[in-house]
Amino acid sequence: MLGQLNPDSEAMSTCKKARAESTSVVSSDRLSSLPPEIKGDILSRLNVEEAVRTSTLSSTWRDAWTNMPKIFLRDGNFARTKFVTLVDMVLSLHKGTVEKFDISGSKPYHDEFGRWMLMLSRRSPRSIIIELKSGPGYRIPSCLFSIGDLENLHLQNCIISLPRVFQGFKRLTRLRLNNFSSTDMDIQNLVSFCPALRSLRLTYFEGINHLTVQAPKLKLLYVIGDVEINLDAPNLEVALLMHHKAIAPHSDPIALHKESYVKQLLGSLSDIKSFAISGFLLRVSYYYLQHYYGLLFSPD
Numbered sequence: 001m002l003g004q005l006n007p008d009s010e011a012m013s014t015c016k017k018a019r020a021e022s023t024s025v026v027s028s029d030r031l032s033s034l035p036p037e038i039k040g041d042i043l044s045r046l047n048v049e050e051a052v053r054t055s056t057l058s059s060t061w062r063d064a065w066t067n068m069p070k071i072f073l074r075d076g077n078f079a080r081t082k083f084v085t086l087v088d089m090v091l092s093l094h095k096g097t098v099e100k101f102d103i104s105g106s107k108p109y110h111d112e113f114g115r116w117m118l119m120l121s122r123r124s125p126r127s128i129i130i131e132l133k134s135g136p137g138y139r140i141p142s143c144l145f146s147i148g149d150l151e152n153l154h155l156q157n158c159i160i161s162l163p164r165v166f167q168g169f170k171r172l173t174r175l176r177l178n179n180f181s182s183t184d185m186d187i188q189n190l191v192s193f194c195p196a197l198r199s200l201r202l203t204y205f206e207g208i209n210h211l212t213v214q215a216p217k218l219k220l221l222y223v224i225g226d227v228e229i230n231l232d233a234p235n236l237e238v239a240l241l242m243h244h245k246a247i248a249p250h251s252d253p254i255a256l257h258k259e260s261y262v263k264q265l266l267g268s269l270s271d272i273k274s275f276a277i278s279g280f281l282l283r284v285s286y287y288y289l290q291h292y293y294g295l296l297f298s299p300d
Contacts, residue, residue, distance in 0.1 A: 067096035075105035084112055091119035098123040100152075104131035110138065117141045126171075127152040137181060145169075155180065162186045168193025175199070181206040188212045 071090060075083040083105065101120055109116075109132055120128070121143040128150065132138055140155065142163035152174045160182040172194040182205065191200065192214040200215065202208075203224040211227045218233040224242040 066094050068094070069097060069099040071098060071101050071103075073103040073105075075107055080107045080109075083107070084109065087112070087116055091116060091123075094123060098125040100127040100129075101125045102127075102129040104129075104133075106134055108132075108135040110135060113138050114141050117144050120144075121147055124149050126150060129154040130158070131156045133157050137179075154178075160186055160190070162189055166190075166193065168195070170194075171196055173198045176201040177203070177205070179204045183207055184210050184212070188214070191215055 071094070073083075073087055073090070078086070087103070098120075101123070103116075113132070118141065124147055126149055128144070128147075129152075130138070131154075133156065137157050137159040139159040139161070145163055145166050147169075148167075149171060150169050151171050153169070153172060154174075154176040156178045158177070158180045160177070160180055166189065173196050175191070175194065175197060176199075178201070187202070187208055188211070191197065192212075194215070196217060197215045198217055199220045200213065200218060201220075201222040202211070203222070205225050205227075208225065208227050210230065211223070212230040212232070213221065214232045216233070217235055219235060219237045221231075221233065221236060221239045221241075223229065223240070229241065
C-alpha cells in the first residue's frame with residue numbers, strides 16, 4: 001500500500017521543489033529589477049565595504065552601491081592604504097545624491113584629506129560628519145564651505161578658517177565643532193551666516209577668546225571652553241556653559257555680577273527652559289540671576 005503511494009509522494013515533492021525554485025527566481029528578479037535609488041537605499045544599511053562587494057552578485061547589482069544616499073566609512077581594522085583606496089573609489093565613482101557622509105578614523109590621512117573634501121563637495125551632501133582623530137588638526141578646505149544644501153555639520157580635530165567669499169550655510173540647522181582651532185571673527189561669522197541654526201555645540205577649542213553668538217532661531221547652546229560669550233539668541237531654550245578659568249579667592253562675586261560681561265553672557269532668560277553653568281561663571285552668574293531675576297537655586 002505504501003509502495004503505491006511513493007510515485008505520488010515523489011511527484012508532490014518535485015512540484016514543491018519546482019515551486020520553491022520558481023519563487024526564488026521571481027524574488028531574485030524582483031530585487032534585481034528595483035530602481036537604482038531603491039537598491040542604493042538598501043545598501044546604505046551595510047558598511048561601505050560590504051556594499052561594494054554586492055557588485056559581484058550579478059550584472060544588475062554591479063553599480064548599485066554607487067547610488068547609496070548614506071555613506072559610512074570607518075578605518076577600523078583596515079590597513080591605511082586599503083582604506084585610502086576605498087574612500088577614493090567611493091567618492092570618485094559615486095553617481096547619486098549623497099544625503100549623509102560620515103567618516104571616522106584613528107590613522108593619519110592629512111595627505112588625502114584635501115582631495116577627499118574636494119570630491120565630497122561636488123556631491124553636495126546634506127549632512128557631513130568628520131572624525132579623523134590622529135595627528136594635528138585637519139585644515140578644512142574652502143570647498144567645504146561652498147556646499148549650499150548642508151543641513152548638519154560635525155567636525156572634529158580641525159582648523160577652521162573661513163574663505164573671504166563665504167556666503168553662509170542657509171539651511172544648516174545643526175553645527176558641532178569639537179577639538180578645533182579658529183579665531184573669534186571666523187566663528188562669529190560662521191554662526192551668524194547660518195540663519196536657520198537651531199543647535200550649536202562648541203567644545204575644547206583654541207584661538208577663541210570672545211565668542212559672539214547671533215542666532216535668531218537657536219534652541220540649544222553647548223559650550224565647553226575658556227571664552228567670554230556675547231549671546232544674542234532670543235529663542236534659546238537650553239544652554240550648557242562650562243568655563244574653567246579660575247577666580248581669585250578674594251574676589252567679590254556680588255561686585256562681579258555688575259559687570260556687563262555677565263549680562264551679555266546670559267542675555268534674555270525669558271524663554272530658557274534649562275540652563276546649566278559651571279566653573280568661574282557658576283559663582284558669578286548665581287548672584288546675578290538671584291539679584292536681577294529673583295531666581296533661587298543652589299550653585300552646587
